[in-house]
Amino acid sequence: MAYNKPIPDPDPLSKPFWEGARAGKLMLPRCTSCNRVHWYPRHICPNCHAREIEWFEASGEGRVHTFAVQHRAFGGWAEEVPFVTAYIDLNEGDRMFTVLRGVDPNKPDLNWIGARVRVEFEPASADVHIAFWRVIQG
Amino acid sequence: MPGELSRAAAIVGAAEANEIGYPETPKTALQLHIEAIKNVSDQTGIPISRIDGIFSAGWSSQIAEHLGLHPRYIDTTSVGGCSFEMHVHHALAAIHAGIIDVALVTHGESGWSSRATGGRGTGRPRGSGDPWDPGSLFSNPYGISGAPSNYSHAMTRHNHRWGSTPEDFAHIAVVTRQWATLNPRAIMHSRDVHPQGGPITIEDVQTARLVSWPLTLLHCCLVTDHGGAVLIAKPEIARSLRTKPVWIAGAGESMSHSNMLEMEDFTATSAAASSAAAYRMAGMGPEDMEMAMVYDSFTVTAGITMEMLGLAPRGEGFRLWKDGHAAPGGRFPINTNGGGLSFNHSGMYGMQLLVEAYRQLSGTAEDGIHGLPGKQTKARSCIVNGTGGSLSTTGTLVLVAD
Ligand SMILES: [Zn+2]
Numbered sequence: 380m381a382y383n384k385p386i387p388d389p390d391p392l393s394k395p396f397w398e399g400a401r402a403g404k405l406m407l408p409r410c411t412s413c414n415r416v417h418w419y420p421r422h423i424c425p426n427c428h429a430r431e432i433e434w435f436e437a438s439g440e441g442r443v444h445t446f447a448v449q450h451r452a453f454g455g456w457a458e459e460v461p462f463v464t465a466y467i468d469l470n471e472g473d474r475m476f477t478v479l480r481g482v483d484p485n486k487p488d489l490n491w492i493g494a495r496v497r498v499e500f501e502p503a504s505a506d507v508h509i510a511f512w513r514v515i516q517g
Numbered sequence: 518m519p520g521e522l523s524r525a526a527a528i529v530g531a532a533e534a535n536e537i538g539y540p541e542t543p544k545t546a547l548q549l550h551i552e553a554i555k556n557v558s559d560q561t562g563i564p565i566s567r568i569d570g571i572f573s574a575g576w577s578s579q580i581a582e583h584l585g586l587h588p589r590y591i592d593t594t595s596v597g598g599c600s601f602e603m604h605v606h607h608a609l610a611a612i613h614a615g616i617i618d619v620a621l622v623t624h625g626e627s628g629w630s631s632r633a634t635g636g637r638g639t640g641r642p643r644g645s646g647d648p649w650d651p652g653s654l655f656s657n658p659y660g661i662s663g664a665p666s667n668y669s670h671a672m673t674r675h676n677h678r679w680g681s682t683p684e685d686f687a688h689i690a691v692v693t694r695q696w697a698t699l700n701p702r703a704i705m706h707s708r709d710v711h712p713q714g715g716p717i718t719i720e721d722v723q724t725a726r727l728v729s730w731p732l733t734l735l736h737c738c739l740v741t742d743h744g745g746a747v748l749i750a751k752p753e754i755a756r757s758l759r760t761k762p763v764w765i766a767g768a769g770e771s772m773s774h775s776n777m778l779e780m781e782d783f784t785a786t787s788a789a790a791s792s793a794a795a796y797r798m799a800g801m802g803p804e805d806m807e808m809a810m811v812y813d814s815f816t817v818t819a820g821i822t823m824e825m826l827g828l829a830p831r832g833e834g835f836r837l838w839k840d841g842h843a844a845p846g847g848r849f850p851i852n853t854n855g856g857g858l859s860f861n862h863s864g865m866y867g868m869q870l871l872v873e874a875y876r877q878l879s880g881t882a883e884d885g886i887h888g889l890p891g892k893q894t895k896a897r898s899c900i901v902n903g904t905g906g907s908l909s910t911t912g913t914l915v916l917v918a919d
Binding site: 384385386387388389390392393418419420421444445447448449450451452453456459460461464465466474475476477478484487489492501509 | 529551556649650651654655656657658659660661664665666669670672673674676677726727728729730731732776778783
């Protein structure tokens with residue numbers, strides 16, 4: 380079945396992320412001046428304001444910072460309710476937003492906060508693969 | 518010692534549109550603006566032609582033109598529901614600087630009517646990012662559908678970090694509803710006004726339909742129409758009117774982020790910074806405040822805000838409601854109009870905060886069209902805090918009675 384949820388329209392700023400996603404790699408931007416990783420992609424480092432930003436392949440692992448269970452949604456997501464959304468603390472620093480996999484949305488548990496997660500990519504179209512995070516053991 | 522701007526101007530009147538809430542005939546935002554502006558002009562006796570500064574969340578040139586005005590100061594700050602508190606801050610500075618004498622802060626929003634006519638605010642997801650918000654490319658694809666689906670993440674984090682529970686926050690909804698039952702203009706005033714109106718219990722809040730766990734429908738604000746306007750004037754004018762001045766003792770504003778991806782601490786807002794600025798200007802502190810009007814887009818918003826304003830220990834803002842202090846007859850009334858939760862919430866609620874704060878401090882709360890005596894507090898000072906965006910932006914005012 381065709382992917383029936385909103386498909387991002389990649390912009391030039393985030394091109395390396397989408398190229399990485401197609402290859403199953405999590406690419407992140409990092410400032411070459413202060414070495415800080417930032418998410419989302421920017422025109423300038425929000426920490427030191429240098430404009431030299433490089434992309435590198437990240438571990439693809441992190442931990443759940445916080446989450447919610449969505450019981451109301453629109454479009455393709457309406458068919459998925461309830462589903463869990465979460466902010467992920469990346470091992471390399473800063474945070475991503477996602478739909479969290481590997482948990483039961485009908486049994487929300489505060490202990491999910493801090494759980495280890497790993498990224499996976501789902502093809503939404505030939506060009507666009509979307510990052511989802513899944514809770515892993517340990 | 519108070520700062521230079523403290524009491525350099527006063528709010529001299531505050532009024533609403535003729536019909537707010539769920540109007541029988543759909544209204545436009547412009548119509549709601551104009552009704553409120555006419556009402557505040559009538560209330561204060563200040564002719565509309567005397568307004569020389571205009572402040573609105575995005576539409577100042579259109580409104581000024583509609584009124585046939587050619588203002589000397591035009592401000593369209595639009596950063597969410599706290600914009601109106603910021604407008605008061607900006608108007609205070611413009612009056613102090615001698616640029617203007619009379620400022621109009623105005624609001625009109627047909628949150629209900631535009632929904633009824635299929636307009637904006639229907640919460641459809643977008644896949645593409647907004648070029649002004651590059652982070653949205655990385656949040657829009659994940660089924661987020663408006664404010665509740667974001668704010669719920671803050672409640673979860675608060676519960677985890679501070680050991681609070683959704684039931685703790687449910688007390689905010691219950692107590693705020695008590696205030697709404699004293700305000701006939703509140704949507705949730707009674708069963709006569711709305712099928713789900715009238716008093717509610719903790720169980721009602723916790724068993725209501727889940728919107729975004731841990732938030733049930735009754736942890737969330739309403740979606741209504743509202744128009745409101747306040748006039749702010751320099752002291753010489755403020756003392757010459759038939760209405761009572763409410764002095765702007767302190768004002769401050771701040772922000773922590775725009776996109777929630779950049780929210781460092783999900784249990785804190787920039788109200789810590791904006792209130793610090795407001796207290797400093799006022800030469801007053803939390804201990805000097807006698808009531809509060811704080812944005813309650815969700816129960817969690819109000820709870821966290823009290824912590825940020827220094828009115829409750831970290832992690833325990835909800836206690837002001839749970840222990841009964843915020844309720845009618847309590848030692849520290851909060852959201853005496855019935856709040857965004859049970860009175861009225863049009864999308865940007867900052868104007869409703871201002872109108873109610875003016876009414877309480879000027880002793881005219883009963884005259885809110887059909888007000889009842891029970892709605893009046895004895896407070897002589899009020900802290901007002903607006904919160905905009907996704908717990909993103911804040912504007913704080915310290916207001917004092919004459
Ligand atoms: Zn840097």
